[in-house]
Amino acid sequence: MRARLPLLLLLAGTAVLYLWRLGDSGWANAYYSAAAQAGAESWSAWFFGATDPAGAITVDKTPAATWVMGLSARLFGVNAWSILVPQALMGVASVWLLYATVRRTAGEAAGLIAGVVLALTPVAVLMFRFNNPDALMLLLLVAGAYCTVRATEKASVRWLVLAGVAVGFAFLAKMLQAFLVVPAFALVYLVFAPAALLRKVWHLGAALGALVVAGGWWVLAVELVPAGSRPYIGGSQSNSVLELALGHNGLGRLTGEEIGSVGGGGRGGGWGRLLGAEMAGQIAWLLPTALVLLVAGWWAGRKGERVGLALWGGWLVVTAAVFSFMNGIIHAYYTVALAPAIGALIGIGAVALWRKRQEPVAAAALSGALAVTALQAYLLLLDWSTVLAAVVLILGLLAAVGLFLVTVAPAVVVVPVALVAAVLGPGAYSVATAVTPHSGAIPAAGPARGNQPGGLVLAGPGGTVTNVGRMGGGMGGLLHAPTPGEELVRLLRDNDGFTWAAAAVGSNNAAGYQLGSGEPVMAVGGFNGTDPAPTLAEFQEMVRSGRIHYFLGGAGMPAETGSDASERIVEWVEATFTATTVDDVTVYDLTAGAQP
Template sequence: MPKTTKGRPTGMKGGAGQGGNGIFNVGTAGVTRLFQTALRRQISWFLPLALFGMVAAYLAAYDRKKKWWQTNRKQQDVLYWAGWLIPVGAFFSVANFFHPYYTIMLAPPLAVLAALAITSGLKKATSKRDDKRARWLRYLLFMGLGTTACLQSYYVWAYYPWLSLVILILTAVALVMITLIPAKERLFLTLGVGFLCLAPGFWSLTSTISGESAAVPTTGPSLLSRGGTATGLGTGTVNTQLIKYLKQHNGKSTTYLFATTDSNTAAPYIIKTGQAVMTIGGYNGTDNAISLKKFKQLVKDGKVKYFYISSHTNNNAIVKWVKKYGTKVSSSAYGGTSSQTKGVGAMGSTNATLYRLSASK
């Protein structure tokens, strides 16, 4: 295992929003992808327990008086959560491209099925009428907890070897005590589950502790070593002179401070002013969120009077119309050549152009 340096394994590259794994790194497609380096510390902390829980909960609710295909309400609940976990997990296992934080869609079924593994094992373990089934449920519970502890220790080792040992030892002790002192099994089982929450609990807090603001958020100690990131929506620098100019020249009937192509450009100004900014291209400027006809009607109605075109603008129908019929505003009028240009979508950039729109065109 690699050695660690200030909370990050040596040899791992870190970058804005990467969490030590690369911003778009989601591993290699296949059945083991959720257990690979890129995703396992993001979503797979309780995946083994959930898989064992899916089987245990279904068997615990099985009614021998019914046919095998006849299910009761509890079994249907298990099938519901399994029907969420399996296809979504399969998608992430084979998909070509997605952001790591999309795997948050697996969190609800993982949490429910992991909880069902514990409750099912406890309820049937106290039953004297069905000892054989109770033993199998106990085996499934122990295998789920043991496998989860082993994998969590493996996940954590690259950062904190001592924490890996703590998880393994304490979980093993809890399982042994459950076996030796059945009367206290609820107490020791609670402690065992608590030990398994140590690592994922800490990982989930790292983005908050580091003050990260990323367009593609991740978690992990790597964020702590570099003090978080600031690459998300709303982190770009705003041109305060531009805001002043627009407020002076926009009429009372104007709905939007200005229109632009993408959310990354608009977000800092929405946050700064609290006013609406139209994004005709959605998140990154490539979507056709509004037709040219509707946009021209908004201009005619006086709802939007200015349009900002950045250097990365998609040259769609609206942008072409703005360039053809709009009137360029001199950058000196709003401090475009002297304002800060740092950050995403900075309006002071010399590559950006502000246009005044005419309702008569």
């Protein structure tokens, strides 16, 4: 028990940080909360990931994350805690799995350091307290790394197949982003597994097959169901999961050619993007340090440590390169995918160098790594707390000198000061993240600021970003869900005999009204109103057959690409029905007949 006490303290502290005042964020991302609500009421909506119980359209991701939230909502009711707690628990499990993975290659101390770094990475605190799909994806990818390490130890095809299964299910959480770790996993097994090359190639083929089955069964099931018997696939222009995976959530993110986007991408930002103002506070606290320790740790490391460095180094470099140079829409919170690799590299590299600390090169590398850490934290803290920035810089530089003069400075003093200097900056930023409620489609880690939450982040020249304005339509918007007033809620709940209590352009508009009233609300056009679901003819037929009671709000943002069906629907509604105002929302009663 005493041997496990540091791990238990780490997990307990992580749980407190991730669960403390979790309900303050309310519905967090109402888009996914509405899908969880729908899944709690309808098994069909749950399976397909529909945003409303009647199943008009799905979220623009594969639905594994909403499966978890939907089941939790079924068990514990539809509320903020039932939706957000699963993500927090995934965070605790990710820290534990990262510890276990690193421990197998570099020992207990390295595992604990890796776990602490992950737990205190600001963007990780943000996403494990939020209900985007990233939490589940990250947990599954760390599980895949654990299985890969186990497979590499004894050339075990069973463990390698399990790694493929984990990555495949991560695809069902966030599609092609999950595959960024595959090159690192495959290369580590090919280089380090103790078996003949042909046998290792066969094992990798089996793992690839497991990945395809684990990630593809749901895609196949959806493609086999007739379009009229399931919801429209949100984020696609042809009602196809394959188009969604390869286009909007796949190659389109790399090239910038995202059909249906409300804003185009720009040129990739280059390596400086991750260190720029938009992303640095999320992930860059220890990113330079991780790169230093990757190189220095490889020099100092043993074979097992090099296995870990190769795996996590490959994870970090490939993912960072894609994020740095992709031309499509990118959000700062995507960088949470880098956090496990950063933590692992710091844990493994620091332990490897500490073992050789009597050698001048190792001492200089340790000292330099800590100095880089202190300087980076100082720069990131300056616009928030100059006092804390100064404290971190002073402690870090003093500890860096102590690490360099390791034969003179007492380790019992230097090591604690070095650890405090390394985690104080991101730790304080993480606590500030935890006490700040977050909502909307694009959250950001850190203390509350006047510009939070931000707009739609588009990759631009030189790493610049653009905020896309909100969509019109009553009180809602493209990125933020409305909170309906009491009179509007009463109106929507008068829903006897209707499939949908109302329809509104954009998924966040619809989500706010649905969560507030508990009644199904159709998201016309999907997330940003640019999906051809429904078409004008289909919408007119649903109105004629008495399936939709009200239409809420007005026109959405004009589409640069994709369908203009939602604009045509709005024009028809405005020209055909009489508008009234309820709680500052424009309401059209679709059963009241046409206006003169």
